[in-house]
Amino acid sequence: MNPVLKVENLQKFYKTKGTVTKAINHISFEVERGEYIGIMGASGSGKTTLLNCISTIDRPTAGKILISGRDVTNLNENQLARFRREALGFIFQSFNLLDTLSGRDNIALALAINGVKPSKIPQIVGQAASDLDVESILDKYPYEMSGGQQQRIACARAIVTNPALILADEPTGALDSKSAGMLLESLRIMNEEKRATILMVTHDAFTASHCKRILFIKDGRIFNELVRGIKSRKEFFDEIMQVVSFLGGEKSHAL
Numbered sequence: 001m002n003p004v005l006k007v008e009n010l011q012k013f014y015k016t017k018g019t020v021t022k023a024i025n026h027i028s029f030e031v032e033r034g035e036y037i038g039i040m041g042a043s044g045s046g047k048t049t050l051l052n053c054i055s056t057i058d059r060p061t062a063g064k065i066l067i068s069g070r071d072v073t074n075l076n077e078n079q080l081a082r083f084r085r086e087a088l089g090f091i092f093q094s095f096n097l098l099d100t101l102s103g104r105d106n107i108a109l110a111l112a113i114n115g116v117k118p119s120k121i122p123q124i125v126g127q128a129a130s131d132l133d134v135e136s137i138l139d140k141y142p143y144e145m146s147g148g149q150q151q152r153i154a155c156a157r158a159i160v161t162n163p164a165l166i167l168a169d170e171p172t173g174a175l176d177s178k179s180a181g182m183l184l185e186s187l188r189i190m191n192e193e194k195r196a197t198i199l200m201v202t203h204d205a206f207t208a209s210h211c212k213r214i215l216f217i218k219d220g221r222i223f224n225e226l227v228r229g230i231k232s233r234k235e236f237f238d239e240i241m242q243v244v245s246f247l248g249g250e251k252s253h254a255l
């Protein structure tokens with residue numbers, strides 16, 4: 001079976017005032033359907049640049065990015081807008097819900113934009129809300145919700161269109177530890193019960209220890225890879241911390 005995501009020899013260089021920064025320097029990897037993969041690395045290692053290229057927000061200098069077999073580096077702006085809507089789900093650090101819409105309507109909008117029949121939308125929204133246990137906050141507006149609640153509505157919005165790939169950028173970054181725990185449970189449900197494929201960028205080892213595989217980026221290259229396998233989450237956390245310490249990155253909160 002084709003991987004959901006195939007990154008082939010990706011390069012992204014920034015030229016500023018005569019100097020060239022090789023933000024991504026020959027990165028290749030694949031993500032299979034149903035994987036939950038984390039990208040870690042110290043500040044400036046290239047994580048955001050990689051995510052921006054995969055999410056089609058930024059264009060790479062060279063290399064290919066195939067999502068569900070389609071090379072997104074060749075698409076024009078109109079094709080990209082449609083591709084993002086149909087094939088990708090996004091969860092950002094800063095929630096990005098529309099403040100003028102209730103939680104229910106934020107989720108429903110993702111379906112309406114994708115042309116889902118209006119008569120079918122309430123049932124699909126209801127199911128996603130039930131799956132992620134956000135039914136009680138559906139009628140609240142984002143400014144009436146906690147950060148954790150907003151983030152769980154953002155999860156429902158990301159999965160409701162059944163995208164090929166969900167991209168999460170520091171999703172626990174703005175949350176306290178209890179809300180982060182609830183968000184990580186939402187991501188687990190999305191991955192294990194709804195079979196969503198998730199790629200998450202994080203600098204936090206505790207958050208990363210919920211993934212099944214971690215790629216470590218250093219100076220724009222893949223430096224190391226860890227697979228959780230049958231290890232407990234705590235064992236995986238310890239293993240991640242060893243690499244983080246070796247890389248000299250910031251220390252995450254301890255268990």
Ligand SMILES: Nc1ncnc2c1ncn2[C@@H]1O[C@H](COP(=O)(O)OP(=O)(O)OP(=O)(O)O)[C@@H](O)[C@H]1O
Pocket residue numbers: 014015016021022023041042043044045046047048049050203
């Ligand atoms: N628009 C840009 N112009 C020039 N250089 C850039 C630009 N964006 C990023 N860079 C450089 O590319 C490198 C990788 O940056 P990137 O933001 O991808 O790192 P990161 O791992 O996401 O860091 P952080 O964890 O601090 O967000 C850095 O050296 C950065 O200074």
